[in-house]
Amino acid sequence: MQIFITIHLYVMARQGFPNQYVELAAILFMAAFNGFHTPLCDLFGIRYPVVLAGMAGGLTTPLLVAEVSNAGGLGILGAARLSPEQTREQIQAIKSMTDKPFGVNFLVAPPQPNDQDIRAVQKTLDAFRQDLGINPSGQDNITVPPSHLSEQLEIVFEEKVPILSFALGDPSRFVKQAHVAGSKVMAMVTTVEEAKKVADAGCDVIVAQGSEAGGHRSTFEIPKDGSVPLVGTMALVPQVVDAAKNVPVVAAGGIMDGRGIAACLALGAQGVQLGTRFLAANESGAFLAYKLRMLGAAETDTVITSAFTGRPARSIRNRFITEFEKSGVSPLSWPLQGLAADDIYRTAWAKNNANYFPILAGQGLRLLKSGQGAAEIMEDLVKETRESVVKLTKLTNL
Numbered sequence: 001m002q003i004f005i006t007i008h009l010y011v012m013a014r015q016g017f018p019n020q021y022v023e024l025a026a027i028l029f030m031a032a033f034n035g036f037h038t039p040l041c042d043l044f045g046i047r048y049p050v051v052l053a054g055m056a057g058g059l060t061t062p063l064l065v066a067e068v069s070n071a072g073g074l075g076i077l078g079a080a081r082l083s084p085e086q087t088r089e090q091i092q093a094i095k096s097m098t099d100k101p102f103g104v105n106f107l108v109a110p111p112q113p114n115d116q117d118i119r120a121v122q123k124t125l126d127a128f129r130q131d132l133g134i135n136p137s138g139q140d141n142i143t144v145p146p147s148h149l150s151e152q153l154e155i156v157f158e159e160k161v162p163i164l165s166f167a168l169g170d171p172s173r174f175v176k177q178a179h180v181a182g183s184k185v186m187a188m189v190t191t192v193e194e195a196k197k198v199a200d201a202g203c204d205v206i207v208a209q210g211s212e213a214g215g216h217r218s219t220f221e222i223p224k225d226g227s228v229p230l231v232g233t234m235a236l237v238p239q240v241v242d243a244a245k246n247v248p249v250v251a252a253g254g255i256m257d258g259r260g261i262a263a264c265l266a267l268g269a270q271g272v273q274l275g276t277r278f279l280a281a282n283e284s285g286a287f288l289a290y291k292l293r294m295l296g297a298a299e300t301d302t303v304i305t306s307a308f309t310g311r312p313a314r315s316i317r318n319r320f321i322t323e324f325e326k327s328g329v330s331p332l333s334w335p336l337q338g339l340a341a342d343d344i345y346r347t348a349w350a351k352n353n354a355n356y357f358p359i360l361a362g363q364g365l366r367l368l369k370s371g372q373g374a375a376e377i378m379e380d381l382v383k384e385t386r387e388s389v390v391k392l393t394k395l396t397n398l
C-alpha cells in the first residue's frame with residue numbers, strides 16, 4: 001500500500017504538482033523499507049546494513065557488539081587477540097545480551113620473516129619505557145606464539161555464530177568449513193584483484209576497505225618495503241562492486257555519518273562498516289585518553305605506519321610514531337614489532353597515556369561525536385541516511 005501511494009505521489013510530482021510531493025514520496029519510500037534496506041539485510045537477518053568493524057585488543061567489547069546488534073546493525077567482535085577461552089566467554093556474553101545476529105572477526109596474516117635488528121629496536125623502545133617508568137627490555141630473542149585460530153574457529157562453529165569476518169589476508173581456505181557449519185563469510189579487501197579472489201572462493205560478502213580506514217591495511221600480500229596500495233573508498237567501492245558481480249559489497253573507510261552511508265549506497269555498496277565512529281562510543285573498550293585524542297584530531301592527523309606492529313596501519317600520529325621514525329631504525333616484521341613493544345602498550349593503556357599506544361583511527365575524525373552510546377549512534381546514522389536520500393531525491397526533480 002505504502003509503495004502504491006509512494007509511486008502515485010511521485011507520478012503526481014512529475015506531472016507538475018509541488019516539490020513537496022517528491023519529498024513525501026521519498027520519506028514514504030524509506031519508511032516502507034524500515035529506514036533503508038538492502039539485500040544484505042536479508043542475507044544477515046539484520047534491520048539496517050550498518051556493520052560495527054571487529055576491532056581486536058578489547059576495543060569491541062561484548063556490550064558494544066550486543067548494543068549495535070540490538071539497535072538493528074551487525075555487531076562484530078574483534079577476536080584476533082583473544083585466547084580460545086576468552087573467545088567462548090565473550091561470545092556467550094554477547095549472546096546473553098542479544099538474540100540478534102552478530103559476527104566474530106579474525107586476522108589471517110601469517111608472521112613474516114624478520115631480518116631487522118631486534119636489539120636496535122629494543123634500544124629505541126627503551127626510551128619510551130623510561131618515560132613510562134618501566135624497566136628496559138633485554139629481550140633480543142622474540143618468538144611468535146602459536147596461532148589459536150583453528151581452536152577459535154571450532155568454538156565459533158560450536159557456538160553457531162552466524163557470521164565470520166576476516167581481514168589482513170585471503171580467507172578462502174575457511175569458506176567451505178564455515179558454510180558446512182552454517183556461517184556466512186565476510187572478507188575485507190583493498191583492491192579489485194583481492195575482491196575477485198574472495199568472490200571466486202565463495203565468500204558471501206566483500207568488505208572494500210578504502211585508504212581512509214583506521215587500523216591495519218587489509219592488503220593480502222605486503223612487500224618487504226611495506227608499501228601498500230592506497231585506493232580511497234570513493235574509487236574502490238564501485239570498482240569492487242563491478243568486479244564482485246553478485247557478491248554483496250560493504251564499504252569501509254572514513255564513513256562517519258549518514259551522508260557517507262548514502263554516498264556508499266549510491267556507489268553500489270549494500271552496506272557500510274564503521275570502526276572509528278563506534279570506537280568513540282560509550283561502550284567501546286578504548287581508554288579515555290584514546291577517545292580524547294581522537295575527538296581532538298583532524299583529518300590530517302593520521303598516518304600509515306608500520307611502527308606499531310610491523311604491518312602498515314592508519315593511526316593518529318603520536319610521540320611513539322614520531323620518535324620511532326626519528327631513530328632511523330626499521331620496525332621488526334609482523335607481528336614481532338607488536339610483541340616487542342607489548343609491555344609499552346599495556347603500560348600506556350593502564351596509565352591512560354595516548355603517547356605510547358597505537359591510536360588507530362580513520363580520516364573522518366572531525367565528524368566524531370562524544371558521549372554517545374552505540375544505540376544513539378545507530379539512531380543518528382539511520383536518521384541522517386534517510387535525510388541524505390531525501391535531499392538527493394529532491395535533486396532528481398530539478
Ligand SMILES: Cc1cc2nc3c(=O)[nH]c(=O)nc-3n(C[C@H](O)[C@H](O)[C@H](O)COP(=O)(O)O)c2cc1C
Binds near residue numbers: 053080168209216361
Ligand atoms: C582501532 C581500530 C582497530 C581495528 N581492528 C580491526 C580488526 O581487528 N579487524 C578488522 O577486520 N579490522 C579492524 N579495523 C579496520 C576496520 O575493519 C575498518 O576497515 C575501518 O575501521 C574502517 O574505517 P573507519 O575507521 O574510518 O571507519 C580496525 C580499525 C580501527 C580504527
